[in-house]
Amino acid sequence: MVVGIVGYGAHIPRRRIKVEDIAKVWGADAASYKRGLELFQKSVPALDEDTITLSVEAARNALARSGIDPKDIGAVYVGSESHPYAVKPSGVTVAEAIGATPDCHCADFEFACKAGSEGMFVAYGLVKAGLIKYGMGIGADTSQGAPGDALEYSAAAGAAAFIMGADEERMIATVDETFSFMTDTPDFWRREHQFYPAHGGRFTGEPAYFRTVTGAARGILEKSNLKPEDFKYVVFHQPNGKFPKRAAKILGFSFEQIDVGRLVPWLGNTYSGSSPIGLTAILDVADPGDRILMCSYGSGAGSDAFVFTVRDRVREVRDLAPRTRWLMDENVTYVEYGEYAKMRRKIRLAEK
Amino acid sequence: MRDVAVIGVGMQKWGELWEKSTRDIFVESALLAMDDAGVDSLDAMYIGSMSPGLFTSQEHLGSVMADYLGQKSIPSTRVESACASGGVAFRMAFMEVASGMHDIVLAGGVEKMTDVGGGDATHALATAADMQWEGVQGVTFPGLYAMMAVAHMDKYGTTREQLAAVAVKNHHNGTMNPRAQFRMEITVEGVINSTKVADPLNILDCSPITDGAAAVILVPADMVKKFKKPGVKVIGSGHATDTIALHDREDLTTLSAVTEAAEQAYKMSGKDTKDIDLAEVHDCFTIAEIIVSESLGLFERGKGGPAAEVGETSLKGRIPINASGGLKSKGHPVGATGVAQIVELTEQLRGEAGDRQVSSARVGLAQNMGGSGGSSVVHILEVM
Amino acid sequence: MPPARSWRAYPQTYRLEAARCSKCGKAFFPPRLVCNKCNGRQFEHFEMKHTGKVVTHTIIRTPSDEFSGQAPFALGIIQMDDGPRLTSQIVDLPFEELRIGMPVRLEFRRISSEGEAGAIHYGHKAVPVRI
Incomplete structure (x- = not known):
C-alpha cells in the first residue's frame, strides 16, 4: 500500500x-x-x-x-x-x-x-x-x-x-521511506514551571544537531538506496540560517537543493513547525516526480527523516x-x- | 383603567456619593418625593435598579428599601430592564394605580455605581448587551453606540461636530440644574479633543458613572386634590423590545423599540409629535440622543444631527430636549435615570424648573432605553 | 466564563454552525428554536463559510477588565456571506484601514482566558482579506 x-x-x-x-x-x-x-x-x-x-x-x-x-x-x-x-x-x-x-x-x-x-x-x-x-x-x-x-x-x-x-x-506526495535517529543528548530543555528554555550553548551544534541530522540523513539514504543527487529538494530543521547550510554541505547537498525550504532567515525558527513549514513551501512549487528529503531535529535529541515523491495532483x-x-x-x-x-x-x- | 397622576417627586444631588450607601441614596430621594406629595405611607412600590448585585453585591432591593423607608410589609418589587429599569418601574407603578389595585404607589430608581472600579463598572453595564455573542468579543456600551454612530455618519453624513453639539447643549442645560453631576459648560472643540473611548466617541460623548436615585408618587387622577401640590397626568405609556444583539438589527441607524414604544404612548395619549413641548430622552451617548430624536418622530431620519447643531433642541429651540442636562450632565445612575426623567417633566409641567424652565410647557415626553435599544419605554405627561 | 458555558457553544464558536429556517429560509447565528421572521420551528443546521464584510466598526479603547490586556482593539459587525450577522474583533490590520464594506475572513483565535490559571476560550475573529 x-x-x-x-x-x-x-x-x-x-x-x-x-x-x-x-x-x-x-x-x-x-x-x-x-x-x-x-x-x-x-x-x-x-x-x-x-x-x-x-x-x-x-x-x-x-x-x-x-x-x-x-x-x-x-x-x-x-x-x-x-x-x-x-x-x-x-x-x-x-x-x-x-x-x-x-x-x-x-x-x-x-x-x-x-x-x-x-x-x-x-x-x-x-x-x-x-x-x-x-x-x-x-x-x-x-x-x-x-x-x-x-x-x-x-x-x-x-x-x-x-x-x-x-x-x-x-x-500529493508519496512517502517512500522513513528513518529515525535518536540518542540522549542534553543540548536544550525546559523544566516544568519554567517560562524560558535553557541550552548548552555550542554543545547544541556538533554533538547534537549535526550528529543527529546527518545520522538520520545518512540512515535514510542508505535504507532507501538513494544519493544526494537523486533529490530535487531537501529540508532540514532550521534553528538558524547557517546550520541547515552546513548540514547540506557535510552530506553533499547543494545550496539549490535546500534553498526553497530554508525559510528561517525571514521567518525565524518555528520549532516544531520548522522543517514541516519548509516542506509546505517546497510542495508549493515542486513538480510531479520531484523527490524530497526532510530531516527534522529535536533537541534531546532526535531526527525523523522522510523521502517523498511528488505526484501530479500537487x-x-x-x-x-x-x-x-x-x-x-x-x-x-x-x-x-x-x-x-x-x-x-x-x-x-x-x-x- | 383609571387615569393616573404624579403627585410628588424627589431627587437628591447626583454624583460620586462616597459617603452614602445604596439604601441612603434611595431613601433620601424617596422621602423627598413622599414629602413633596404629603404622604407618609405607601400602598406599594417599584424600584428600578439595573445591577445592584454586580455594583454592590446586594440583590433583593424590594425588601431592603421598603424596610429602610419605613414601609415594612408593603408589596415592593425591584424592576430590571437594564438602563430602562427606572422607566419600566414607573410604568409598573402606573399600571398598578391604573388597574385599581392600589392608590398610592411609589416608583423609584437607584444605582450605586462607584463602589467598583471602572473596569468592573464597564463589565456590569456590558451585561445589558448580549453577553454570549457580543460581550464575548469585548464589546462595551460605548462600543455599541460607536458602531451605531459610524453607521449613522455613513448613511446620513452626521458629523463629529453634530455629535459634540448634543453634549455641549446638555452640559449648558445642566449648569442650571442644581442636582446635576457635572455643572460645567463644554465646547465642541473640547468634546472632539477629549480622550477617545470607542471611536468616534470620546469621553465627553459619554454619560458618566454616577451614584443617584429618584422617586415619584403616583395616585389616581381623581384623588389629586387631596394632596398639597398640583398633579401632572400620565396620559401615555409605551414599552417595546428589540433584539438583544445590535448585530441582529437590519437597520443600525434607528431604534425600533423607541419608535414602537412611542407609537403606543402617542396613541394612548391622543397626542402627536407636534404636541410635545419638551422631551427628556436617553442620551447615554451623544449619538443616542440624535437617533432617539429621529426614532421618536421629532425629526426626520438623518436630521437629528443637524437639528442639534442649529439649536432646534436647545432650551429655546423648537423642541427642547434634555432641559435637565440629560444623562450627559445630570449623570446616569442607570436604574434611576428613567424616574429622574419623570421628575424633570413633572417639575417643568408644574413650572418649578427655575432657570431651565421651558416656557409654556404643557405636554412632555420621557424616553428611557435599555442596553443598545433592546428595550425602551416612553411616557407622555400633561398639565392637569 | 465557566467552562460549561463556553463548551456548549463550541459548535458555534469553533465551527460557525448556524441554522436556516426551513419555512422562510432566514439564517441564524447562533441557531434558535423559533424563527423571528416567520415563527417557524424547523431548522437545517449548516457551517457558515468564513467570509463576510464589515457593516460597521469601532475601536475599543476602554474595555472591561477582562479585555484590558487586549486594548485598544477594533471591533465590528460582520455581515457573513451566508446571511447572519455577528459581532467580532477585527485584528491584524492598522486601525486607519478599517472601512465599512471591507471584506474579512474569520480566523481561529484565542478569545479570552480566565487569568493565568483558568480555562482558555477559543473562537473566531475577523482578519482582512488581502488575496
Whole structure:
C-alpha cells in the first residue's frame, strides 16, 4: 500500500520583528546575527494566537487542499513545545474545530523541535497499518527565547499540517521511506514551571544537531538506496540560517537543493513547525516526480527523516489554500521590541 | 383603567456619593418625593435598579428599601430592564394605580455605581448587551453606540461636530440644574479633543458613572386634590423590545423599540409629535440622543444631527430636549435615570424648573432605553 | 466564563454552525428554536463559510477588565456571506484601514482566558482579506 500526503497547509502570524530591534535593546551586535547566523527577522504571534489557533488554521488549509470529509480523519496529532495547557490536549480543540470529532484519536507530542514530524510519522504509520483512513500530523509552536538570549533572535511562531492517506486519486506526495535517529543528548530543555528554555550553548551544534541530522540523513539514504543527487529538494530543521547550510554541505547537498525550504532567515525558527513549514513551501512549487528529503531535529535529541515523491495532483491543489511564501511575505506588519514584549507576555502585569 | 397622576417627586444631588450607601441614596430621594406629595405611607412600590448585585453585591432591593423607608410589609418589587429599569418601574407603578389595585404607589430608581472600579463598572453595564455573542468579543456600551454612530455618519453624513453639539447643549442645560453631576459648560472643540473611548466617541460623548436615585408618587387622577401640590397626568405609556444583539438589527441607524414604544404612548395619549413641548430622552451617548430624536418622530431620519447643531433642541429651540442636562450632565445612575426623567417633566409641567424652565410647557415626553435599544419605554405627561 | 458555558457553544464558536429556517429560509447565528421572521420551528443546521464584510466598526479603547490586556482593539459587525450577522474583533490590520464594506475572513483565535490559571476560550475573529 502506498501512503503519502493527501493534504498540506501552513499558517504564519502576520507580525514580524527585525533582528536589529532585538539587538538594540540588549546592546548586542545585530550584524553578527545577520552574517553569522543568517537571521534577519522572525514572526511574532499576537496575544490571541497560540499553538492551537495556528494549528487550526494550518489544518483548515490542509483540509482545503485534500478535499476530504473531516469526519474521515481518524487521528489528529499536534506536536509542539508550546502547548497552551500543561495538562489538556491541544489536539482535541483542533479536531473539534475542523469537525473531526468524536471518532478520532488525538495525542499531543513534545520533543523540542521534532514534535511536528513525530505527528506526521505516527499518522503515516497508522494509515499504513490500515487502522485509520486519514491521519493528520501538525507541527506548531509559539516558542519563547529568554530575553537577551541568543534564542530570542530566532524563536518564532508558525504551523504546518499534513494529512496522510492511502487513496491514489488524492495523493500529493508519496512517502517512500522513513528513518529515525535518536540518542540522549542534553543540548536544550525546559523544566516544568519554567517560562524560558535553557541550552548548552555550542554543545547544541556538533554533538547534537549535526550528529543527529546527518545520522538520520545518512540512515535514510542508505535504507532507501538513494544519493544526494537523486533529490530535487531537501529540508532540514532550521534553528538558524547557517546550520541547515552546513548540514547540506557535510552530506553533499547543494545550496539549490535546500534553498526553497530554508525559510528561517525571514521567518525565524518555528520549532516544531520548522522543517514541516519548509516542506509546505517546497510542495508549493515542486513538480510531479520531484523527490524530497526532510530531516527534522529535536533537541534531546532526535531526527525523523522522510523521502517523498511528488505526484501530479500537487498542481491542482496548491492554490486551494495560501502558499507558504505568500503567508511569509504578504500582509506583514513590523513591531518593535516594546510591542513584541507585550505580545510575548514578557512584561509583568498587575495581578488581578 | 383609571387615569393616573404624579403627585410628588424627589431627587437628591447626583454624583460620586462616597459617603452614602445604596439604601441612603434611595431613601433620601424617596422621602423627598413622599414629602413633596404629603404622604407618609405607601400602598406599594417599584424600584428600578439595573445591577445592584454586580455594583454592590446586594440583590433583593424590594425588601431592603421598603424596610429602610419605613414601609415594612408593603408589596415592593425591584424592576430590571437594564438602563430602562427606572422607566419600566414607573410604568409598573402606573399600571398598578391604573388597574385599581392600589392608590398610592411609589416608583423609584437607584444605582450605586462607584463602589467598583471602572473596569468592573464597564463589565456590569456590558451585561445589558448580549453577553454570549457580543460581550464575548469585548464589546462595551460605548462600543455599541460607536458602531451605531459610524453607521449613522455613513448613511446620513452626521458629523463629529453634530455629535459634540448634543453634549455641549446638555452640559449648558445642566449648569442650571442644581442636582446635576457635572455643572460645567463644554465646547465642541473640547468634546472632539477629549480622550477617545470607542471611536468616534470620546469621553465627553459619554454619560458618566454616577451614584443617584429618584422617586415619584403616583395616585389616581381623581384623588389629586387631596394632596398639597398640583398633579401632572400620565396620559401615555409605551414599552417595546428589540433584539438583544445590535448585530441582529437590519437597520443600525434607528431604534425600533423607541419608535414602537412611542407609537403606543402617542396613541394612548391622543397626542402627536407636534404636541410635545419638551422631551427628556436617553442620551447615554451623544449619538443616542440624535437617533432617539429621529426614532421618536421629532425629526426626520438623518436630521437629528443637524437639528442639534442649529439649536432646534436647545432650551429655546423648537423642541427642547434634555432641559435637565440629560444623562450627559445630570449623570446616569442607570436604574434611576428613567424616574429622574419623570421628575424633570413633572417639575417643568408644574413650572418649578427655575432657570431651565421651558416656557409654556404643557405636554412632555420621557424616553428611557435599555442596553443598545433592546428595550425602551416612553411616557407622555400633561398639565392637569 | 465557566467552562460549561463556553463548551456548549463550541459548535458555534469553533465551527460557525448556524441554522436556516426551513419555512422562510432566514439564517441564524447562533441557531434558535423559533424563527423571528416567520415563527417557524424547523431548522437545517449548516457551517457558515468564513467570509463576510464589515457593516460597521469601532475601536475599543476602554474595555472591561477582562479585555484590558487586549486594548485598544477594533471591533465590528460582520455581515457573513451566508446571511447572519455577528459581532467580532477585527485584528491584524492598522486601525486607519478599517472601512465599512471591507471584506474579512474569520480566523481561529484565542478569545479570552480566565487569568493565568483558568480555562482558555477559543473562537473566531475577523482578519482582512488581502488575496
